[in-house]
Amino acid sequence: MDHFEIAIVGAGISGLMAATYLAEKGKNSVLFDKGRGPGGRMSTRRFGEFRLDHGAQFFTVRDPRFEKYVQSWEKAGVAKIWCKGFSGTGDGHPRFRGTEGMNSIPKWLAGQLDVKTGHKVKSVRFVNQSWHLDFEESPSVSADQLLMTSPVPQTIALLEAGRVELSTSTKNYLSLISYDPCIAMMVLPKDPLSMPEHGGWQINEEPLQFVADNQLKGLPNPGQALTIHLGPQASTEHWESEPEKLIELVRGELRERGKELDIKDIQIHRWRYSQPARLHDESFLVAEGVPNLVFAGDAFAGPKIEGAALSGLSAAQAMIA
Numbered sequence: 593m594d595h596f597e598i599a600i601v602g603a604g605i606s607g608l609m610a611a612t613y614l615a616e617k618g619k620n621s622v623l624f625d626k627g628r629g630p631g632g633r634m635s636t637r638r639f640g641e642f643r644l645d646h647g648a649q650f651f652t653v654r655d656p657r658f659e660k661y662v663q664s665w666e667k668a669g670v671a672k673i674w675c676k677g678f679s680g681t682g683d684g685h686p687r688f689r690g691t692e693g694m695n696s697i698p699k700w701l702a703g704q705l706d707v708k709t710g711h712k713v714k715s716v717r718f719v720n721q722s723w724h725l726d727f728e729e730s731p732s733v734s735a736d737q738l739l740m741t742s743p744v745p746q747t748i749a750l751l752e753a754g755r756v757e758l759s760t761s762t763k764n765y766l767s768l769i770s771y772d773p774c775i776a777m778m779v780l781p782k783d784p785l786s787m788p789e790h791g792g793w794q795i796n797e798e799p800l801q802f803v804a805d806n807q808l809k810g811l812p813n814p815g816q817a818l819t820i821h822l823g824p825q826a827s828t829e830h831w832e833s834e835p836e837k838l839i840e841l842v843r844g845e846l847r848e849r850g851k852e853l854d855i856k857d858i859q860i861h862r863w864r865y866s867q868p869a870r871l872h873d874e875s876f877l878v879a880e881g882v883p884n885l886v887f888a889g890d891a892f893a894g895p896k897i898e899g900a901a902l903s904g905l906s907a908a909q910a911m912i913a
Contacts (some may be wrong), residue, residue: 598911599725599735601713601750604632605897606889608701609661610904615705619912622735623705624725626712629695630702639778639859642817644806645694646776646861649792649819649881650674650687651897657905662688670700674809678794687792692852693811708773715753716740718882735909737884741904743865744769745890759880765872772824773831774801774866777838779818782854785846785875787816788904799826800845801812824869827862827887835860865877868895876907886911 598614600607603625611621625628633647653659665671672691677683690696716738717724723738740747744766751758758766787793789809795801801823807813820842822830829839835858846853868891875893879885888907890900 593724593731594733595722596620596733596735598622598737598739599624599723599733600739600741601625601716601725601747602632602741602889603627603630603702603707603709604741604900605634605698606900606904606907607739608705608707608904609901610739610741610888611615611705611707611910612661612701613905613908614912617912621706621739622726622733623702623707623800624713625707625709627709628711629699631695631698632709634690634694634698636690636695636811637778637861639780639817642780642806642813642815643693643701643811644778644817644819645689645804645809646778646819647863648694648801648897649804649821650689650694652685652687654898655902658901660904661901665700665898667699668700670696673756675790675792678788678790678792689809691810706738713750716756717748717754717845718756721883723884724754737886738801739886739888739911741889741900741907743771744887744890745771745865746767747887756885757766757881760827762877762880763841765877766887768870769868769872770870771865771891772867772869773827774824774863775822775827775838776861776863777820777822777842777858778861779820779853779855780857781816783855784816784852785818785853796823797897798823799830799841820844823865824866827866831862871895876910878910884911 598621600623603623635647673686674689787805791805793803802821804819877887888903892903
């Protein structure tokens, strides 16, 4: 069985930033992710000859710790400013995107780390003072320390599958965390939908939350390709709905706003854990009841990309303090 100093479950931005910090401090870590590539909700999908961001659409920078890394991403050519606000005048605060899609950033980070994708963890066990990760289709591995950055309900399920006994207080903290879902519709229209010049339409209502024109956004597309995010309430209500019903819902809502949408082709992605609805107060959580287990991610103190990144950095710092 392969043994590692530090294992990280989840190669989203939280796990990637934790591993980046550890590498800067001379510590080796390995990340495991069930997906075909790294990034989690910083995801970009190919749809024929088009490329669409169908998860997180952008990120902002407020904290100097995060700003330092974003500057390095800009220098490496994997991140750039998209716009400075989505209202008519903007608010002057930069919204960043990945240069070739949001996934440009996690792919670049993963290229400097030990990331093993396509590794779906089925259980996590604590055996003989080390952490054992069991996978569906790969040999088990062990590690001295474990950082869990997967969505908390998935993390709890993995620990329960491995019969890991957490303290009552730790279980209570984790049980308070909850997430809202999001249905993402990737649409190739027959005729272009009228959009703002920069390609971002932030609605933040129900049933529509956000519409992005991936070509105007700057992705290398031969024509308009839209990403449409439904709000949490609509996503919950229509979680099992067929594409035809989702199309009817969106077309009706756009028509009320004076826009017509005729669809040539469509793909649907359902993000079950799109954004945290209830967060843990601290940027990470050290487990009680078992040693060397830490939880992090966007549900810990700060949602969205910056919050997830800062959570990973803070957790990694605590693990080697």
